[in-house]
Amino acid sequence: MDQKLISNWSNIKSVPENYIFPLESRPGDLKIPTSNSIPIIDLNEAQKDDSDRANTIHQIIKAAQEFGFFQVINHGILENEMKETMSVFKEVFQMSDEYKQKLYLDDDLKTCKRFTSSLRYETENVHLWRDSLRHPAHPLEDWQHLWPENPTEYRECVGNFSVKIKELGSRIMDLISEGLGLKCGYFDNDLTGSLIISINHYPPCPEPSLTLGLSKHKDPYLITILMQDGVSGLQVLKDGKWITVEPLPHAFVINIGHLLEIISKGKLKSAEHRAVTNSSQTRTSAAFFIAPSDDCLIEPAQDLTHYENNQPILRSFKYKEFLKNFFDTLGDTDLILKSFEPPKN
Ligand SMILES: O=C(O)CCC(=O)C(=O)O
């Protein structure tokens, strides 16, 4: 039996040594107030007339520049669909220890990964206080049959939901491309050819000030659409300070991924963020990553001639190289970019 999975532990009274972060990266003061300062954007406005659409686009670009994060409401996905999907996600982590073990072993292709901490558990110095399930979701027919069979409603419920999330992602990418001044449908190709679902399960931790559910990182994708349950834990770094992103009922948190920062020549900011733990409540979050197809070539948008490049000069690279570097360096932004510097003559 795999005792690495935190959701299989019972009655844990103190934090094992290999889960304690070094002093400088511990969350420290956990009384950071939840803050309302992440912009909240009403997507319904974008469907009214041209001036409302232009105003919504303006709000999105401003939030993406200042925070790299915003929340969306009135996005068109029904509240009960969100609730139902979140409850199916939560159920996965309540399945028997044997079942969770099998979920991994049964998957020869290893495309549906159940894991604990990071994807580099064996080599990381400190483990994260989370279990996770991760799998691709687009195109649905390529992946759905590899997803968990239990809970029995998993495939249908998550399948229907992921189609709606993909549509929402396309709507947001259209607004962003218009806001950047790119041509219509700029992202509507290999750049957004995949959707990856990553479900995070953070059990209560006896000493939250020593641990992290997820350490500081930028998401290595275009955008992330995040669904939180009612428990807070997500924090964003803004001007050197951590802000807690308050869970808003029926909202999604949108965050600009590192690839979109690179493509937009640094015009849009990908903010570093992390997840902290708490001592009383289990927290679940589901991240839907809008990502390129594996072989898609990434480079700053040539059409953005009117922007200065605020990024380090990088060679073009394949998305799959970038992702491998992300996992190998445990999300270290400087190290990732170093390997894409152009060769020196
Ligand atoms: O649990 C959260 O709120 C953060 C999740 C996250 O940052 C991620 O999955 O990349």
Ligand SMILES: [Fe+2]
């Ligand atoms: Fe993230």
